[in-house]
Amino acid sequence: MRAETIAKQRSRRAAAKRSSPKRQAGSQRVRERNCSVARTLDILSDAWAFLVIREAFFGAKRFETFRSSLGLPRATLTERLKRLTEQGIFRQERYSETSQRVDYRLTEAGLDLYPSFMALMQFGDRWLVGPKGPPLRLIHNTCNSMCHPVVACSACLEEVTARRVTYRDGPGAGFSYIHPARRARRSSDPSQYLRGRPSSVSNTLQMIGDRWSFLIIREAFLGSRRFDRLQAELKIASNILSDRLARLVTTGILARRRYQNQPERFEYRLTDMGKDLYGALITMMAWGDRWLSRDGPPIGLTHRDCGKDFTPVVICDRCHKPIRSHHMRYQLNYDPQDFGAPEVEHPGNTGVSSA
Secondary structure: OHHHHHHHHHHHHHHHHHHOHHHHHHHOOEEEEOOHHHHHHHHHOOHHHHHHHHHHHOOOOOHHHHHHHHOOOHHHHHHHHHHHHHOOOEEEEEOOOOOOOEEEEEOHHHHOOHHHHHHHHHHHHHHOOOOOOOOEEEEEOOOOEEEOOEEEEOOOOOEOOHHHEEEEEOOOOOEEEEOHHHHHOOOOOHHHHHOOOOOHHHHHHHHHOOHHHHHHHHHHHOOOOEHHHHHHHHOOOHHHHHHHHHHHHHOOOEEEEEEEOOOOEEEEEEOHHHHOOHHHHHHHHHHHHHHHOOOOOOEEEEEOOOOEEOOEEEEOOOOOOEOOHHHEEEEEOOOHHHHOOOOOOOOOOOOOOOO
C-alpha cells in the first residue's frame, strides 16, 4: 500500500513538472522565419491601428477628430493611440504650454509608412474598385501631374515584378523564437477595415491583413505551393491552413490546381492578381528593414534588369521622383459626408495625404 502511495506521489510530481509554466514555455516555443514584412504587418494587421494611421495621413491629429471620423469607442481609441505612440508611429505634442491635451503627430517612422500605403492603394485601385472607380485621384506636386504610384528599383528606377527579382539571405536572415500568444492572437474582424471613408488600402488589407493569410502569400512568393510544404514552413494547424487557402482561392489571390489523381492532391499558385501584390509586400519589407530589423535586412534583393541590389521605392509614374506624403495632393471621388468622415480642411493641397 505504501509503495502504491509513493508511486502515485511520484506520478503527480512528474505531471506537475511537465505542466509547469517554465516547462510549458520552453516546449511551446515556435521558430518563425525572420521577416520584415511580417513585422510591418503586425502593426497594420490590427484594423483599428491601421485606421488611426490612415486618418493621420488625412490630417487628423486630435483625439476627437479620430473618434468622429472612425466611430471608435473611446477606450479602444485611447489604447490604440497609446500603443502606436509606444511603437514610435506617433508622438504626442501639447496644444500649448498651458494645455494638458495633446495632438498625435506622425513621427518620421510613421510618415515613412506612406509609400507602403501607396503601394497597397495601387493594388486595390487595380483589382478591387467598383464601377465608380478609385476613391482617390492623386496629384504629384513635384510634376503637377495626375499620377499612379509605381514600386520601382532604387538603382534604375524601373518598375519591379516578382519574376524580375532574385533574393538571397541578408544579415538578418534566419529564424527566431516567438511567444505562442503572438501566433494565437486573433486578427481584427476584416470588415473593420472598411470603417469611415472608402479606401483602396482598406480593401486590400481586408483580403491580406489576416496574419496567416499574409504568411501563406509570402511563402507562395518563396516557392511553396503544396499543402504539406506550407504546413511544414509555417507550423500551422491543418484546419487553419485549409480555411485560409480556401479564402485566398475564393478572393482570386491563389488558384487551386490538381497535380495528382490517386490520391487526389492539389497545389496553390499565385494568380496574376496575387503576383501583383509583390510590390506592396516588398515596400512593406523595406519599411520593416529600416525600422524593425535590428540585425539588418533578412532578405537582399537584386533586380535582374539592371543587375544591381536595390531597395524598393515608390515613385511617380510621370516624373519618376520618389513619392512622399508632403509631395501629394488629391481629389476625392466620393462625398465624405456619405460615410460619416469629415473632409480635411484643404483636400486639394495637403501636406499629409492618404490612401
